Amino acid sequence: MKIETQAVHAGDRKKPGPPVPVTTPIHTASSYFYDSMEQLDRVMGRTEPGYSYARYDNPSNAALEELMSVLESGHGALACASGMAAVQMAVATALADRRKSVVAADALYGATIGLLTNVLEPAGVAVRFADVWDLDALRAAVDEARPGCILVETISNPLLRVPEIDKIAEIARQAGAAMVVDNTFATPLLVRPLELGANFSVHSVTKYLAGHGDVLGGIVVSDKRHFEALRGLSRVVGPVLGPFESYLTMRGIKTFPLRMERQCANACRVASWLGAHPKVERVYFPADPAHPDAAAIRRLFPANLYGGMVSFEIKDAGREEVFRFMDSLKLVVRATSLGDVHSMMLYPVMSSHREISPKHRERMGIRDNLVRLSVGIEAVEDIIGDLEQALG
Numbered sequence: 001m002k003i004e005t006q007a008v009h010a011g012d013r014k015k016p017g018p019p020v021p022v023t024t025p026i027h028t029a030s031s032y033f034y035d036s037m038e039q040l041d042r043v044m045g046r047t048e049p050g051y052s053y054a055r056y057d058n059p060s061n062a063a064l065e066e067l068m069s070v071l072e073s074g075h076g077a078l079a080c081a082s083g084m085a086a087v088q089m090a091v092a093t094a095l096a097d098r099r100k101s102v103v104a105a106d107a108l109y110g111a112t113i114g115l116l117t118n119v120l121e122p123a124g125v126a127v128r129f130a131d132v133w134d135l136d137a138l139r140a141a142v143d144e145a146r147p148g149c150i151l152v153e154t155i156s157n158p159l160l161r162v163p164e165i166d167k168i169a170e171i172a173r174q175a176g177a178a179m180v181v182d183n184t185f186a187t188p189l190l191v192r193p194l195e196l197g198a199n200f201s202v203h204s205v206t207k208y209l210a211g212h213g214d215v216l217g218g219i220v221v222s223d224k225r226h227f228e229a230l231r232g233l234s235r236v237v238g239p240v241l242g243p244f245e246s247y248l249t250m251r252g253i254k255t256f257p258l259r260m261e262r263q264c265a266n267a268c269r270v271a272s273w274l275g276a277h278p279k280v281e282r283v284y285f286p287a288d289p290a291h292p293d294a295a296a297i298r299r300l301f302p303a304n305l306y307g308g309m310v311s312f313e314i315k316d317a318g319r320e321e322v323f324r325f326m327d328s329l330k331l332v333v334r335a336t337s338l339g340d341v342h343s344m345m346l347y348p349v350m351s352s353h354r355e356i357s358p359k360h361r362e363r364m365g366i367r368d369n370l371v372r373l374s375v376g377i378e379a380v381e382d383i384i385g386d387l388e389q390a391l392g
């Protein structure tokens with residue numbers, strides 16, 4: 001079945017029945033009882049499938065986990081309370097029986113850099129950032145660091161670089177490292193990292209998957225080899241998503257391929273319009289034939305789907321001019337997220353990359369005149385109209 005069909009059907013309408021509700025209800029119970037203690041004993045011992053306590057398992061979450069596992073070609077999934085909890089769980093599971101060393105892409109979501117440098121490193125995990133767009137340099141870094149985990153994003157934030165996931169997965173495999181891919185920006189409509197050899201695909205479902213700006217959540221989709229360890233860790237750490245958010249996320253995912261296609265198409269139009277605007281210095285967009293990763297994008301992405309994110313630099317602008325531009329927006333929402341149905345703009349220097357030192361930001365190529373636009377599902381003429389009046 002195709003992803004559009006899977007998005008609507010997978011995971012839902014499980015037993016008991018008849019009658020079977022057409023969508024999975026919100027199961028709020030924190031614990032479950034059985035007619036016999038014998039049976040509860042088997043469930044708790046996990047020799048019989050079943051629910052016992054909501055930190056271990058919950059039917060609303062199980063439906064969402066099955067759905068995401070299908071969309072990402074995984075063995076199983078864990079729904080978490082945030083994207084960051086999901087990143088943390090994936091990395092912790094990857095390192096559980098491996099060397100406590102991570103090689104990470106040198107362009108990552110700000111909080112993920114924070115997790116690596118402010119949490120994992122002080123806890124004794126060796127962290128090394130590497131240029132994952134230079135595979136020889138990456139191989140050298142991996143030979144030296146001998147990591148237990150390699151961590152990358154399918155589309156980097158906010159400069160929208162695209163690494164060769166399949167080749168990096170091969171480097172990880174040869175080094176005995178697990179590969180974690182944050183697939184939030186690409187979504188499984190564009191890329192399914194486990195099909196390319198990754199061991200974990202992680203999402204902030206807060207973004208495209210839930211898609212309506214009303215959920216904070218994350219998910220880890222795992223291969224077979226790591227799934228038991230992931231669930232085992234979750235049972236003791238308890239990062240699980242609440243059933244209400246689970247329901248909203250599943251509801252959102254049913255229309256996610258439709259929304260994402262529209263967002264991708266709108267983003268293409270917006271990016272080419274911006275590219276021709278005299279006040280725009282530079283546009284970052286994966287469909288650009290001059291994109292540094294154009295060959296990888298052609299190879300890894302489906303035709304005509306380049307994601308819904310467009311970043312651009314405003315000519316001769318500093319913080320003050322960027323503030324003035326963003327304050328002038330009437331339709332595009334100035335907010336710190338992405339992937340919602342409405343278009344949103346963020347100033348990376350002030351938000352997603354605020355905690356990164358100016359020197360590190362500079363090294364990453366994130367300049368003071370850079371803004372990041374998450375293109376929504378509105379009529380593209382209206383989005384462009386708003387940008388046009390705000391650019392002045």
Ligand SMILES: *Cc1c(COP(=O)(O)O)cnc(C)c1O
Nearest residue numbers: 082083084109182184204206217
């Ligand atoms: C938002 C985001 C996260 C963190 O997700 P939360 O749901 O905010 O915890 C991680 N990675 C990427 C790429 C993101 O965009």
